[in-house]
Amino acid sequence: MKRMLVTYMTLGYPNLESFYQFIEKSVELGTDILEIGLPPKYAKYDGPVIRKSYKAVTSWLKDYITPLKEVRKKVNIPIIILTYLEDYLSNLDNFLTTLHEIGIDGVLFPDLLIDFIDEYEEYVSKIKGKGVKTVLFTGPSLPDNLIIKASRISDIFLYYGVRPTTGIIIPVSVDSLITRVRNLVQNKLVVGFGLNDFNDLRKALSAGADGVAIGTAFIEEIEKNGIQSALQLVKTIRGILDEYS
């Protein structure tokens, strides 16, 4: 079975042109699902690299609709928007309708099961009611029974962040984390949060992850060596994934 590559990029990073280029090429190179970050007010669960990318784009990117439309036009694979529910509490319907109209497939609110745990089921119904899929975000700090329930209602796949934040390689035993969650989840399991170490990546795949979500690694690569180098990384990771197909 083919393992999924979920490629994350902050909307408009590092600039619109490079952003579009990265998206298009990464799909060509084997990205299965796109995860696009809309800069939130408070990126609670993101590490410094992604936070910096948010900061970089918010200085000039005032409108998210146009670039998202552009991306939708350019690629055919599923697009998921990553942003924080917190920012849309007062206008969620509106936001979801907009996404739906653009043709975005789904949303991923990393704060949904953490900060809105008492009402998450209502939110999931609401999101789905608007025709938008919802990818649920889980991690090691959630109880087993919540992960099981979430995996049943999560669309496309269940996201499992192995570390407390993106991009900071807190030492965790990736293999045992995933072996454990694999047994709980019937849905497709995509693992993320700090998987930019190839060793960890292989461990995740060996332990049964259906896919991986990579973000910080691409942004860092763009920052340091530019788009081409980041795309080379997409290719490399795709190669690793294919070893496990």
Next chain:
Amino acid sequence: MKRMLVTYMTLGYPNLESFYQFIEKSVELGTDILEIGLPPKYAKYDGPVIRKSYKAVTSWLKDYITPLKEVRKKVNIPIIILTYLEDYLSNLDNFLTTLHEIGIDGVLFPDLLIDFIDEYEEYVSKIKGKGVKTVLFTGPSLPDNLIIKASRISDIFLYYGVRPTTGIIIPVSVDSLITRVRNLVQNKLVVGFGLNDFNDLRKALSAGADGVAIGTAFIEEIEKNGIQSALQLVKTIRGILDEYS
């Protein structure tokens, strides 16, 4: 077997006349052995009652030889002198010779096995060499093997003081003390030191003492109620002893 009554009295107490009277009558009433105390400089192992009697007589009694000769004339039973070796270190031979000449049967030095433990056998030989018998004084603070050795060489009987000092009724388990020492001693065993409680007396006899030595009780009785009363006590104690014959 008849149990022995060893009657103690301080030489010349309370005055010469009463002293002679007490000695003579007590023998008539059943005293088996007389123990006569010569006031020492330091009555280490005597209680306050006997110490007071020493003090009382030393104020006027300057010569011990005459009254001892008198006692020897008056009674036929064995007479033992109680005094402290410490006082006679420089003129022991002389002292023993004098006693022998008077016709005293033996001496009892309570400090011999305590303060002269390293040389007690030499002293015993020396005493016996002068024709004087030696009654050895032992007690609970001496080791078993010393008691066994002492009992073999003690003349007339082995003295066993159940309490650390005369006349003060320190609570001790008289029966278990005597049961224990009885098993060590082949010689006749006379028990003393604070036996003026009839209960203790009976316990000592039941536990196998061959006799008892009584002193403080008589002196106290003389002090409080006079000679007749003290003699009455001799009679009573004789009676108790005879119950165990």
Next chain:
Amino acid sequence: PRDPPDAEFSRIELLKKILPREVLRQQFTIERFIKIPEEVRDRYAIIGRPTPLMRAKRLEEYLDTPAKIYFKFEGATPTGSHKINTAIPQAYFAAEEGISHVVTETGAGQWGTAVALAASMYDLSSTIFMVRVSYEQKPMRKTIMELYGGKVYASPTDLTEFGRKILKENPNHPGSLGIAMSEAIEFALNHNFRYLVGSVLDVVLLHQSVIGMEAIAQLDELGEEPDILIGCVGGGSNFGGFTYPFIGAKKGKKYIAVGAAEIPKFSTGKYEYDYPDTAGLLPLVKMITLGKDYVPPPIYAGGLRYHGVAPTLSLLIKEKIVEWREYKEEEIYEAAKIFMKTQGIVPAPESAHAIKAVIDEALKAKTEKERRVIVFNLSGHGLLDLGNYESIRRRVEK
């Protein structure tokens, strides 16, 4: 854990730089059971683990209760409290990583003492930043840390930029736990040493779970089934370490966390993200908290003056799996005296809070005529807290 909004630096990244690697791994593990390394078990044996589980027979008699009262006595360790249970593995993991030196801050001194001893047990150097006012008022605590080989400084110091800045503003600054911690972390960062954490974090509770694991085995040996488990809560590490193994093994019917009425975090604290440390250097965690800037009144149980409750324990309280009590210090003092006179042990003022709840539950068992088995954690002795007892005596018995 999360970084604060608009953070100048990532607290999570900071954790990675200052904590021993394995400590951090354990902080974020989801394994239910983690093997205690042989080298840690060795040292546990040396400090007298397993600590005794004792029956408080005379307390039962005094209360004339049908309840049986047991206590796990963590005061039996050389440093007199449970703190050493986590200091040892943290020091070990630092040593294993090739680190030569560990650093921490201390207020009243219990934690610093535990770190100084743990460091000496693995031949590590240790530096302890002690809040100046405590350094001056509790010279014996300083002495014991130094006897264990620790280097103790009155914070603020001129050893760190942070300390120098504060001293420049006020050369006689009395110091604070937040300042001491900031200095400790800066010092560790500058020298590539490692920083040891005393409470609140999951990994600390994990290490403390040796208390509960032992207690379960000891009760089994006695053939006792516990009904009620009780502990006091400062940050939550002795409580969690004691009760979680019971909760996990579904042993016991009631778990009671006891705090000080003067620091009413259970009754008035909010369940929200807050800094676990007053310096704000650690990542935000979701917990019951009075706010990191809460200024606690000076009660005699210094260890309970903490503003929050460990995240896991906060959740268990929110979920009503764990109950809570809050008592005033006069009540605590009375309970402590009863315990001293019946059982002979001077309890740490913190642990005396657990005793008060035990007494209440034992009296309830009496009223209800129930032979309940009550087990509590006596997290430390009070022999180095006699000054605190003297101060409350003056206040209460005047």
Next chain:
Amino acid sequence: PRDPPDAEFSRIELLKKILPREVLRQQFTIERFIKIPEEVRDRYAIIGRPTPLMRAKRLEEYLDTPAKIYFKFEGATPTGSHKINTAIPQAYFAAEEGISHVVTETGAGQWGTAVALAASMYDLSSTIFMVRVSYEQKPMRKTIMELYGGKVYASPTDLTEFGRKILKENPNHPGSLGIAMSEAIEFALNHNFRYLVGSVLDVVLLHQSVIGMEAIAQLDELGEEPDILIGCVGGGSNFGGFTYPFIGAKKGKKYIAVGAAEIPKFSTGKYEYDYPDTAGLLPLVKMITLGKDYVPPPIYAGGLRYHGVAPTLSLLIKEKIVEWREYKEEEIYEAAKIFMKTQGIVPAPESAHAIKAVIDEALKAKTEKERRVIVFNLSGHGLLDLGNYESIRRRVEK
């Protein structure tokens, strides 16, 4: 025991008036084994008896010795030393006799603490005359006695004729152990209370023999045969209590009594009759002594400043059944630090003397390549003696 020449009163008679009857009986018993009453065993269990017998594994490693080192840890009791072992039975026998109140004196405070706790365990009142200078310098010791319910007075007091006389001469008299004892005895006599004795007397050693009896059983359980037994000597009660059961059972090849070089009683003391107490109120006993009026220098191990050696121990030393050592306090301090860093326990300064001898014997075993089993009595912890450690630190490490 004997009364002094030309005594104004009989000390032996005084003993009879002030000691609990059964205590006196046991003082003069010759029974080899005396059953511990159930009510005393109960209280022993409450204070944590049997105390642990622990292996000093890290000390062995540090010394790189083939010897095995074990220690009996009397510091595990609530009052932190072996003193409680005799305070409990003495208080019990007083209570059994219908006495409501016990009295004693204390210098540094260990004995007073033990008496206050023991009294509270049998619901007795207790009054402790504490040497004024200690009362002022060691306020924590006073606090703990009071927490146990003891009434503590700075001696000289105006509660006794003796105290009033001294205060009249000098209202700021610093007090002395002799004065405190005189007051305690007078107070006990006047009120028909009972006086409890802390050391030297046979009966105290008898009660302390619970240490050695337990240690024998614990070593048996480990399958160890002891070669060398070591303890420190103040009056001799912890040493005697620990070693006599071994000597009696013919276990062990060498017994070493350790004293302070600054109080050279083993090396220069005379074997003669002397007062066991500086007040001269107790009967004379034959012992190794520096004379009751000997003024000891102020070493940091206060408990070893006693002028004599218990009579039975004196005899065993004279008979060469027990060996002795004397060490200087700098050496002791170094030994204590080694023990703290390797084993974590702060030893009482007194007990640290035993540790020094243990280290020497362990190093000797190393030189001689012998796997000897060394067992020592750690008679107390030093948590309430940190002030003394601080003072010696200043002297030695300056």
